[in-house]
Amino acid sequence: MKRLIVAVLVLVLATGIGFAGGAKETPKAAPKIDLQTATWDQIVAAAKAEGEVTFYAWYFPDYFKEAGVDFEKQYGIKANVIVGDQTANFNKAIAEKDQPVGTIDVMIVGGQWVKTTMDLNLFYGPIKNVIPEADKLAPSLWEVQEGFLTRGFLAPFHRNQTGILYDPEQVKNPPQTWQELEAWIDANPKKFGFCDPSKGGSGQSFVHSVIAHTTGGLDKYKGDTDVVQSKVANWTLAWKWFQDRKDKLTITMSNNDSIIRLNGGEITMTVAWDDNVSDQMAKGNLFKRAKMYIPKFGLAGGGDTMGVLKNAPHKAAALLWIRHITTKEQQLKKFQMVKAYPARTDIAIEGTLLTEEDRKNNAIPWFPAPYKAFMISEFVKNVLMK
Amino acid sequence: MTSSLLTTPTPPHVLEARRKRWIYGILTVFFGITQILWVGIPVLMAVLWSLVDPQHPWSFPQLFPEKLSWAQWTYVFKYTNIVRALKTSYSVAPLAVLLSFILSLPTAYVLGRKNIPGKKVFMLVVLLPIIMPGMVVALFLSRVFAAFHLTQSFFGLVLAHTLMGIPYMIRVLTTSFEAIPQDIIDAAENLGANTFVKIKDIFLPMVRPGLLAGMVFAFTTSIEEFNLTFVIGTPTFETIPTILYSFLGYNFIRTNASVVALIMMTPNIILLFIVERILKADYLSASLGKV
Numbered sequence: 001m002k003r004l005i006v007a008v009l010v011l012v013l014a015t016g017i018g019f020a021g022g023a024k025e026t027p028k029a030a031p032k033i034d035l036q037t038a039t040w041d042q043i044v045a046a047a048k049a050e051g052e053v054t055f056y057a058w059y060f061p062d063y064f065k066e067a068g069v070d071f072e073k074q075y076g077i078k079a080n081v082i083v084g085d086q087t088a089n090f091n092k093a094i095a096e097k098d099q100p101v102g103t104i105d106v107m108i109v110g111g112q113w114v115k116t117t118m119d120l121n122l123f124y125g126p127i128k129n130v131i132p133e134a135d136k137l138a139p140s141l142w143e144v145q146e147g148f149l150t151r152g153f154l155a156p157f158h159r160n161q162t163g164i165l166y167d168p169e170q171v172k173n174p175p176q177t178w179q180e181l182e183a184w185i186d187a188n189p190k191k192f193g194f195c196d197p198s199k200g201g202s203g204q205s206f207v208h209s210v211i212a213h214t215t216g217g218l219d220k221y222k223g224d225t226d227v228v229q230s231k232v233a234n235w236t237l238a239w240k241w242f243q244d245r246k247d248k249l250t251i252t253m254s255n256n257d258s259i260i261r262l263n264g265g266e267i268t269m270t271v272a273w274d275d276n277v278s279d280q281m282a283k284g285n286l287f288k289r290a291k292m293y294i295p296k297f298g299l300a301g302g303g304d305t306m307g308v309l310k311n312a313p314h315k316a317a318a319l320l321w322i323r324h325i326t327t328k329e330q331q332l333k334k335f336q337m338v339k340a341y342p343a344r345t346d347i348a349i350e351g352t353l354l355t356e357e358d359r360k361n362n363a364i365p366w367f368p369a370p371y372k373a374f375m376i377s378e379f380v381k382n383v384l385m386k
Numbered sequence: 387m388t389s390s391l392l393t394t395p396t397p398p399h400v401l402e403a404r405r406k407r408w409i410y411g412i413l414t415v416f417f418g419i420t421q422i423l424w425v426g427i428p429v430l431m432a433v434l435w436s437l438v439d440p441q442h443p444w445s446f447p448q449l450f451p452e453k454l455s456w457a458q459w460t461y462v463f464k465y466t467n468i469v470r471a472l473k474t475s476y477s478v479a480p481l482a483v484l485l486s487f488i489l490s491l492p493t494a495y496v497l498g499r500k501n502i503p504g505k506k507v508f509m510l511v512v513l514l515p516i517i518m519p520g521m522v523v524a525l526f527l528s529r530v531f532a533a534f535h536l537t538q539s540f541f542g543l544v545l546a547h548t549l550m551g552i553p554y555m556i557r558v559l560t561t562s563f564e565a566i567p568q569d570i571i572d573a574a575e576n577l578g579a580n581t582f583v584k585i586k587d588i589f590l591p592m593v594r595p596g597l598l599a600g601m602v603f604a605f606t607t608s609i610e611e612f613n614l615t616f617v618i619g620t621p622t623f624e625t626i627p628t629i630l631y632s633f634l635g636y637n638f639i640r641t642n643a644s645v646v647a648l649i650m651m652t653p654n655i656i657l658l659f660i661v662e663r664i665l666k667a668d669y670l671s672a673s674l675g676k677v
Contacts, residue, residue, distance in 0.1 A: 054621045059637040080621045085635030088616045091521055095528045095617050104623055183450040256638040265446025283641050284438040287445035
């Protein structure tokens with residue numbers, strides 16, 4: 001027995017030492033072209049000279065792996081797709097921020113991290129003028145992502161929308177108007193869930209709608225670049241709305257936690273992102289009978305973007321990767337594989353979880369970025385901590 | 387005669403034995419239930435979730451999945467870098483254990499056998515890397531690693547895992563060194579044992595149970611280490627937790643997370659059983675220095 005253990009240990013140690021050999025590759029020298037003024041052909045040539053791209057994501061490993069294979073086939077450029085955790089991805093990017101050359105070329109940027117990363121000046125850009133057919137990608141998302149200004153630095157690659165997800169066996173007539181929702185929550189204590197807005201965008205969307213309906217709409221915030229105190233003075237009404245129903249609402253820990261609790265029967269109705277729902281359903285984590293809609297009282301939507309890191313070792317390849325992901329073929333492939341709604345506005349899509357009519361009539365835009373950040377901190381203070 | 391035998395009261399020692407058996411029985415049942423609740427059910431749930439067929443979700447009010455399949459396993463092996471991660475994890479961990487043992491041994495000896503000023507403070511300082519939040523340690527250490535060009539290198543990764551294993555190794559080895567009776571060392575010295583003989587015949591055999599326990603802690607810490615590996619190792623190196631966190635973190639996918647958790651858990655359980663066997667066989671003899 002002891003001999004066997006010793007033999008195994010020696011073997012493993014030898015493998016480890018052997019492994020130590022050829023892992024690190026020296027990045028190829030970046031071509032000396034100005035990406036802002038270069039033609040697209042020059043950028044493609046530079047990308048090929050760079051030879052590889054490193055992309056960080058935290059979801060859809062299936063689609064991105066396939067997209068990486070397609071990228072290698074088409075351009076002969078190696079695609080390192082790392083699917084990590086959202087927070088860890090950004091912590092890594094921030095940790096490497098001051099290094100002249102980092103290790104990440106391009107990464108997904110979710111709504112929660114837009115403000116932090118833009119404030120930290122993490123991304124190279126603007127890239128809107130560099131990526132071909134940029135005008136075909138959700139125009140508003142090029143400028144604002146979930147309420148935060150992105151000014152053409154972050155490229156939209158899919159759109160998503162929050163809506164109400166429910167179990168049709170338990171909820172026969174889902175609420176459409178604000179009054180109907182209030183009545184439903186009162187009649188079904190703890191059966192309506194939404195995620196803590198500091199943990200996920202679906203919760204932010206719901207709190208955003210509560211503010212809209214309890215404090216007189218969202219129009220008054222349009223164009224503001226900072227929080228105007230007189231406009232948020234009556235947000236106490238929104239916090240009171242939550243406090244009055246504290247025993248009737250279920251606050252979940254993340255976007256996906258809301259879906260998981262619905263699947264487990266703890267709640268029967270929740271606010272969720274359509275792409276999260278499709279993904280969980282496809283992987284057997286949510287019953288197929290689940291239905292989703294955007295209620296008439298309105299819920300906000302958005303999308304995710306990709307940004308090229310300022311200290312990316314392969315900037316041209318990163319731009320080419322974004323172009324690759326936003327081509328018609330890849331946008332359709334992504335929808336077929338993971339049901340994520342394309343960022344391209346020139347593609348007709350059928351078979352979505354939310355109807356086009358719902359998207360057209362009931363999706364609402366976010367209020368400006370400073371209000372969103374204020375909303376999250378005030379919710380924590382006035383609802384979670386009380 | 388027969389009736390008097392039947393009415394004879396049961397002797398106290400028999401009653402005592404019965405009571406003990408009853409207590410042991412209850413304790414065994416309690417232990418069994420605890421094991422099932424704490425270990426059995428979570429593992430069983432992970433196994434079941436890993437086998438859920440994507441076309442037949444496991445939902446309320448079903449007690450068990452409607453249909454089982456290998457689809458979730460196929461998905462993880464097809465769409466993640468799990469094989470590469472397995473190779474890296476099981477290459478780094480043994481080297482990290484070896485290095486943490488070599489680096490911890492002198493410190494543990496001094497802390498366990500010598501009276502030095504500030505010993506208690508030092509013992510606390512040693513534990514800091516495991517007390518502080520993982521990502522905070524990772525972010526600060528990554529700067530140091532970058533300054534020494536140790537990021538994105540295999541040696542850097544081994545060193546990072548070694549640093550995370552050292553607190554456990556020092557703590558356990560220190561306790562083992564402390565437990566060695568001084569009279570055995572004195573007797574050996576009286577019989578003419580030099581430093582080398584004392585290390586070979588007294589210290590090493592007697593700290594072996596502690597060493598094995600320290601190795602288990604350091605090994606499992608290395609296998610489960612995420613933050614530092616992610617910051618200084620990826621994209622060149624991925625370990626099993628870097629894959630696990632993609633399903634366990636913000637984008638929680640229970641089915642896929644269960645698969646990766648089981649992949650990570652199984653070798654560790656086997657290792658624990660092996661070490662447990664060695665510990666049982668050697669503990670008594672080692673404690674008496676008769677190995």
